[in-house]
Amino acid sequence: MANVDWFYIAAGCIGLQQLLLGWCTYTCCLYVIGFLAVLRYIVIPAECDSVLWFYKQFGKPVESLKGHVVWITGASSGIGKALAIRLARAGVRIAISSRSVESLNNVKTLCVETGGITENDVLILPLDMVEYDKHQPAFDAVLKHFGKLDILVSNAGRSQRARWEMIEADVDKDLFELNVFSLVALSRIVTRYFLEKGCGHHVVTSSTAGKLGVPMSASYTGSKHALQGYFECLRFEKAGCGLDISIFCPGPFHSNLLNVCFTEQKGEQLGQQFRGARMSADHCADLFAIGIANRVAEIWVAPQPVLSLYYLNQYVPGLMKSLLQLLPLKTIMKLRDGRSDVVQLEGAEAKKA
Numbered sequence: 001m002a003n004v005d006w007f008y009i010a011a012g013c014i015g016l017q018q019l020l021l022g023w024c025t026y027t028c029c030l031y032v033i034g035f036l037a038v039l040r041y042i043v044i045p046a047e048c049d050s051v052l053w054f055y056k057q058f059g060k061p062v063e064s065l066k067g068h069v070v071w072i073t074g075a076s077s078g079i080g081k082a083l084a085i086r087l088a089r090a091g092v093r094i095a096i097s098s099r100s101v102e103s104l105n106n107v108k109t110l111c112v113e114t115g116g117i118t119e120n121d122v123l124i125l126p127l128d129m130v131e132y133d134k135h136q137p138a139f140d141a142v143l144k145h146f147g148k149l150d151i152l153v154s155n156a157g158r159s160q161r162a163r164w165e166m167i168e169a170d171v172d173k174d175l176f177e178l179n180v181f182s183l184v185a186l187s188r189i190v191t192r193y194f195l196e197k198g199c200g201h202h203v204v205t206s207s208t209a210g211k212l213g214v215p216m217s218a219s220y221t222g223s224k225h226a227l228q229g230y231f232e233c234l235r236f237e238k239a240g241c242g243l244d245i246s247i248f249c250p251g252p253f254h255s256n257l258l259n260v261c262f263t264e265q266k267g268e269q270l271g272q273q274f275r276g277a278r279m280s281a282d283h284c285a286d287l288f289a290i291g292i293a294n295r296v297a298e299i300w301v302a303p304q305p306v307l308s309l310y311y312l313n314q315y316v317p318g319l320m321k322s323l324l325q326l327l328p329l330k331t332i333m334k335l336r337d338g339r340s341d342v343v344q345l346e347g348a349e350a351k352k353a
């Protein structure tokens with residue numbers, strides 16, 4: 001040991017240190033590049049949650065639903081209409097409901113034109129969801145026509161643009177009547193049938209507003225949270241009874257929604273249109289249908305940055321609340337509607353400034 005020159009020990013240590021440094025720098029670079037690649041190619045372009053993304057790549061195709069009977073409420077326009085057409089293309093037999101018979105006839109024609117089904121495979125069932133006494137006869141008509149029901153898509157609903165403190169109590173009641181109580185009442189009739197049959201699938205259209213507090217839509221946000229509560233309860237109460245529950249939480253997509261939105265005043269409709277780029281109802285329905293075929297428990301479909309807000313809210317809710325409080329209302333409304341002038345923002349905006 002005494003014969004070893006100190007110079008060789010020092011040179012060896014310096015060489016080893018440089019090797020280690022180089023290796024660390026190299027590894028760090030790889031991690032940073034990997035992280036940036038995930039951000040650039042996966043996170044930013046993502047338009048659905050990772051579970052749905054997985055099923056989209058490796059799960060059952062929508063065509064696996066061929067021959068099933070699906071009843072869609074709110075099927076005359078928007079996502080209900082787009083879903084009916086997508087399922088028809090896959091050979092699914094469908095019952096379509098809403099108040100407008102003319103629009104339903106148009107949807108039926110489009111469904112048959114896909115070539116997946118015949119006229120007899122589409123049943124038009126005019127139904128105002130808030131007329132509760134019509135629920136049982138409508139359900140009986142589905143069974144009479146198809147002999148069975150496999151999936152109920154509870155999709156009928158209306159949104160809202162209104163200032164929180166100005167909403168009339170009757171608006172709260174009317175909105176909950178349509179978005180929650182009528183859907184739950186119809187689902188109860190169908191649930192008894194599903195339980196007797198030993199299998200069945202409830203699909204429920206919620207919203208971003210079912211996950212987060214969405215400003216300028218107080219009654220709507222309350223209604224979608226309530227809807228999720230009802231069906232989360234059913235999911236666990238009837239576990240093991242053959243019932244599947246899929247809750248669909250879409251972000252903004254093109255539809256007639258802003259036109260027929262509730263406002264602050266009873267009986268009023270907003271009569272506005274979305275502006276700017278947003279997801280098409282057809283594309284949204286494609287992803288929705290994959291979620292249904294694979295019986296995904298919660299389906300998130302939203303463009304960025306809305307999808308990232310879902311994730312932040314789910315995993316770091318405290319940070320999310322602070323972030324949303326920092327964002328000006330105008331920015332949030334632009335994200336939702338492509339414009340910030342559909343509802344009067346004064347007051348709340350002034351306070352923030």
Ligand SMILES: NC(=O)c1ccc[n+]([C@@H]2O[C@H](COP(=O)([O-])OP(=O)(O)OC[C@H]3O[C@@H](n4cnc5c(N)ncnc54)[C@H](OP(=O)(O)O)[C@@H]3O)[C@@H](O)[C@H]2O)c1
Nearest residue numbers: 074076077078079098099100128129157207252253255256
């Ligand atoms: N568009 C979005 O950005 C968005 C985002 C998140 C969630 N959503 C949800 O998606 C669902 C569908 O909305 P959409 O955007 O597709 O809007 P939409 O184009 O206005 O469609 C709403 C559907 O509900 C039906 N409906 C309304 N009131 C009804 C009633 N009393 N009885 C029976 N059916 C009724 C309408 O048909 P009739 O008028 O002919 O009855 C129509 O078929 C809603 O639950 C909404 O909350 C939409």
